[in-house]
Amino acid sequence: MVIGSGIGGLLAARVLLDHFDRVGLLDRDRFPETPAHRSGVPQSHHAHGLLLRGREIIEGLFPGIEEDLRAAGATVERDRVPFQVVSPFGPLPLPPLDAEFSVYSRFLLEWQIRERLAAHPRLRLLEGTEVVGLAARPGSERVTGVRVRHRGADIDAVSVLAADLVVDASGRRSKTPDWLRELGYGEVAEETITSGIGYASRFYAKPDGFPGEWSGIVVNGRAPGNPRSGLVLGIEKDQWHVTLGGFAGAAPPTDEAGFLQWARDLPDPTVYECIRIARPLTPIRGYRTPVNRLRHFERQTRWPAGFVATADAVCAFNPIYGQGMTVAATDALVLDECLRDHADPPRGGVRPGFEREFQRRLAKNVAAAWTVAGGEDLRWPGIALHGARPRRGGKAVRRWIDLVLRAAVADPYLSGRYFDLIMMMAPPATMLGPRVLTHVARAAITGRLGVPGREFGLTDAALAAVRAFPDAGDMSARAG
Numbered sequence: 001m002v003i004g005s006g007i008g009g010l011l012a013a014r015v016l017l018d019h020f021d022r023v024g025l026l027d028r029d030r031f032p033e034t035p036a037h038r039s040g041v042p043q044s045h046h047a048h049g050l051l052l053r054g055r056e057i058i059e060g061l062f063p064g065i066e067e068d069l070r071a072a073g074a075t076v077e078r079d080r081v082p083f084q085v086v087s088p089f090g091p092l093p094l095p096p097l098d099a100e101f102s103v104y105s106r107f108l109l110e111w112q113i114r115e116r117l118a119a120h121p122r123l124r125l126l127e128g129t130e131v132v133g134l135a136a137r138p139g140s141e142r143v144t145g146v147r148v149r150h151r152g153a154d155i156d157a158v159s160v161l162a163a164d165l166v167v168d169a170s171g172r173r174s175k176t177p178d179w180l181r182e183l184g185y186g187e188v189a190e191e192t193i194t195s196g197i198g199y200a201s202r203f204y205a206k207p208d209g210f211p212g213e214w215s216g217i218v219v220n221g222r223a224p225g226n227p228r229s230g231l232v233l234g235i236e237k238d239q240w241h242v243t244l245g246g247f248a249g250a251a252p253p254t255d256e257a258g259f260l261q262w263a264r265d266l267p268d269p270t271v272y273e274c275i276r277i278a279r280p281l282t283p284i285r286g287y288r289t290p291v292n293r294l295r296h297f298e299r300q301t302r303w304p305a306g307f308v309a310t311a312d313a314v315c316a317f318n319p320i321y322g323q324g325m326t327v328a329a330t331d332a333l334v335l336d337e338c339l340r341d342h343a344d345p346p347r348g349g350v351r352p353g354f355e356r357e358f359q360r361r362l363a364k365n366v367a368a369a370w371t372v373a374g375g376e377d378l379r380w381p382g383i384a385l386h387g388a389r390p391r392r393g394g395k396a397v398r399r400w401i402d403l404v405l406r407a408a409v410a411d412p413y414l415s416g417r418y419f420d421l422i423m424m425m426a427p428p429a430t431m432l433g434p435r436v437l438t439h440v441a442r443a444a445i446t447g448r449l450g451v452p453g454r455e456f457g458l459t460d461a462a463l464a465a466v467r468a469f470p471d472a473g474d475m476s477a478r479a480g
Helices: 007-016 052-061 065-071 106-118 176-182 256-264 270-277 324-341 354-377 394-408 412-422 428-432 434-446 460-467
Strands: 023-026 075-077 084-087 101-103 123-126 129-136 143-150 158-162 166-168 190-193 197-205 216-219 228-235 239-246 285-289 292-295 307-309
Touching: 007 023, 007 052, 007 106, 007 166, 007 324, 052 065, 052 324, 065 101, 065 106, 075 228, 084 412, 101 228, 106 123, 129 158, 129 176, 143 166, 190 354, 197 256, 197 270, 216 270, 228 270, 239 256, 239 270, 256 270, 270 460, 292 354, 307 354, 324 354, 354 394, 354 428, 394 412, 394 428, 394 434, 412 428, 412 434, 428 434
Parallel strands: 023 123, 084 216, 166 307
Antiparallel strands: 075 101, 129 143, 143 158, 190 292, 197 239, 197 285, 216 228, 228 239
């Protein structure tokens, strides 16, 4: 039984179908009939990037899903940079892909996965079902199911759904620490980072004839002085999903003039130039995620059999780095591997110790992404780490990454290695490899280290062409 039907829950359910006769997928929401926002995912109004590693995993779990996404409206791109990165030292020289690739929103991806799972004969979707606790026999060390209440029913109308294994994938608002405390398993240790992230988003129609060489672009903030960042993602139906963000309590406005001014004040003008000429399709929506959290379930001295937690219920990152969906996909692979290693064919089910081993492996799986995101968060004044000591050497690592990026603005090899890192195609240790060291040293010797400046994510010719576009006009009047 899987709690939560976000990306983490959907992928966990897909893996469980390879190991169990029946799988139930519970969610308190009612599912939309078409790709659309649902209230249980309030952050879905904001841009979600599926990194390259995540795309590989999802295609492996659902063969042919890229073709289904295209058939459902995903935009097909070719001869473009999939995702242009404007670092604090300027845009990275990333090559365009000569192969076709598709771009789409989280709406469309989640809907497509859910449609595939709903058609599976051994999976049952239970919408409008709220989990209010875990079921366990008194004195037992095993979870035997979930206690649920159907939305709209009397508050006391609680029933129990039995399960051999319960998987909590309910997201960053997971109640697992409370449930474990209620069952007598004590407090859960956790780390939090008070990133104070705020963001505002809007959908736009991509202008016809737009000359950008990329499908998506991110403009990073420049610590410590400019906490603003901006993101333009190409999605289905030739639309742009635009998100503006800010660190340490600096949240972008949601009014027309303020939103545009925030984009104008980014370290690079590209995002502003894009939305200046684009036609808005929706209102501006704001959201705040003040705290990022890592729950150390692997440190519990006792843990119930028949229960595990995964994805954002364990580690909820700063969403501005776009790691969430991809880490959830790698978590699903960890679940699959651990179930295979603990399979008990003679008796069915899994051998004792599976649950604790899974939480230990999952902790190792999320550690690198948490370290990378946390290290970037801690660049900013006012952001603090709680529940753990700052990792030794963190400031030195941040200085080294800055040095790599200063060299990367003129070095395609270093740009490619950094791109592999942020796309989760390579581990952080990649940035300390001998070839990286050699390229950085060569740039330092030859004086080709960049410095912060108003670099453009568009070439000079493309920027001139965009500036020749007329303004989109009165945005409030033209918003759909």
